[in-house]
Amino acid sequence: MTGPREQFRPEDHPNDHFLLTTVVGSYPKPKWHDRARELFEDEDADFGSDEWEEAKDDASRLITEEHERSGLDVVVDGEMRRNEMVEYFAERIDGYEFNGRVKVWGHNYYDKPSVTDEVEYDEEWLVSEYEFTSSVASRPVKVPITGPYTLANWAFNEVYEDEEALAYDLADLVNEEIEALVEAGARYIQIDEPALATTPDDHAIVGECLERIADEVPDDVRLGLHVCYGDYSRIYPEILEYPVHEFDLELANGDYEQLDVFKAHEFTKDFAMGVTDVHVAEVESVEEIKENIKKGLEVVPPERLTVSPDCGVKLLPREVAYGKMANMVQAAREVEEELDAGEIDVVAGPEASAD
Template identity: 80%
Template sequence: MTDTRAQFRPEDHPNDHFLLTTVVGSYPKPKWHDRARQLFEDADADFDEDAWAEAKDDAARLITEEHERSGLDVVSDGEMRRNEMVEYFAHLIEGYEFNGPVKVWGHNYFDKPSVVDEVEYDKSWLVDEFEFTDDVAGRPVKVPITGPYTLASWSFNEVYEDDAELANELADLVNLEIEKLVEAGAKYIQIDEPALATTPDDHAIVGETLERIAAGVPDDVRLGLHVCYGDYSRIYPEMLDFPVDELDLELANGDFEQVEVFTEPEFTEDLAMGVVDVHDATVESVEEIKENIVRGFEIVPPEQLTVSPDCGLKLLPREVAYQKMENMVQAAREVEAALDAGDIDVPAAE
């Protein structure tokens, strides 16, 4: 496996060991961003498309800088331009249409799209977003993309024989988008497949779509897969065969009870492990997060561990999200120093 990780180590990194720190994707939007959206959607308001674009640019710039201030090695813009992980992409893909919200649970509604014609790639989805963020950022930028299996599973399919066929067609479009992102300079791309957690028996379909996505991706581009909130024993060790450099998994919310799932057979990919809980507004202390990070060494040695939140932080108060990130980075640096001093045992290296 090609080492795609070293390129993200800062030149002034303080320790010999390096635990890559990053985020999964989404982040709380500034309150004025939501107000700007309301104004833009109000036909009676004097707030046109240019004003809305400026508001999104300002929010993306602000959150990118907030990520950098927390000390993260790899940052994002917190998905300031995106509303929802399926809806956003469905609006950009030819063949989708929307027919109104669908009730998904309780009083929650989801604007579930329908595939009513063959899906086609009409224009780039994320290149402008990446180029803006990359220009603003002084650190490397990660690009999250909703994966084709989730795009298929969380849509009404009125055209293709089954969701597997639709997912494979969408995978080819994702591959085209990644080609454009790579041309623009992207080096770290994350495929989000939360739907796999709810239907883990479909891991073979996800594997096939990832093969299509990874085709032609240069060796120096880091490709990750994020799967959250599921019973990983139903997709491990099969997920080790996925053609990605990194598997990004939620473990903090389950109090790390699933760590043992990954100890046999050996975890051969890099692991991006959630060490702070995005569903709890309590800010974990640096000491607590250090303990969480060390649990990762039961699965992989430090050179294979990425430290991140469980999932996107968007549901938390913004000040809580920031403090979780800052504490997480501080914890990672302190664990590195302890590793340098030989004060931490690494079971996965034995």
């Protein structure tokens, strides 16, 4: 799968080379958005579901426009309608229950759900979100969706024989949602599987899940897989067999210590590489990001490189998140100019490791 990538090149793109720029997903919510949610959850407040929907629409419109203003080639709405990457979906899948908040790391908590019955598809998950975002966006829209393995791994399983069986049932539900998204016009879908690199022995389960999901996806729909914060050497190169066009990987946070993993064996898919660190509340300079982008050119040639932040940026101050995006786009455009001028030698793959 080489991937229908050129459809995301802007018509007025100034450079012969094209580095696709996008983001992973989440973005800081405006403070008034959180206040609106509090009012909606307050039984004594005169703030009903219509007002709450309007607030989410306004936030989605605002952040989509903020992404476009930064110059991104492909945008999302910053997941303004989602509370958390597992909670949001579990609330919409029959078979899940919530029993209280669980500490994740630092001071962050989430409602870890339990699977108390066989999972079934009930209401749509993301189609309305996509339709609204694409209606206000002037650029292509990517849809991030939490993958079935993470939906299974980050929940308590009280029904299924094992996590594998649960993941396969969830894969069928994710497939149903992706079919609906494609029908609605989505052409870039990113499956988020952060649990993969932390449980590498189960990469075969993830592969089977992806086979179930990708089976009916049309050729002009780009499928990406986002993986973060683990030991990639335990899943690479096996993951190259997955039926996706692009792997989106966190690398900046680890100062690219794992980059050589992907240079030891030819990287045959598109490489979406984190070039800004989402755990650092400072905006990297354009020059620093350019050097990070060049590291990606040691793995794949420019026509297969996508640049993005390591992960979602929702925990950063909003002005920092925007600064990282804007500098990332500027860095990508400058690297393209240098590639056009022949100022950058591209030696991707195992050959780069030998230098």
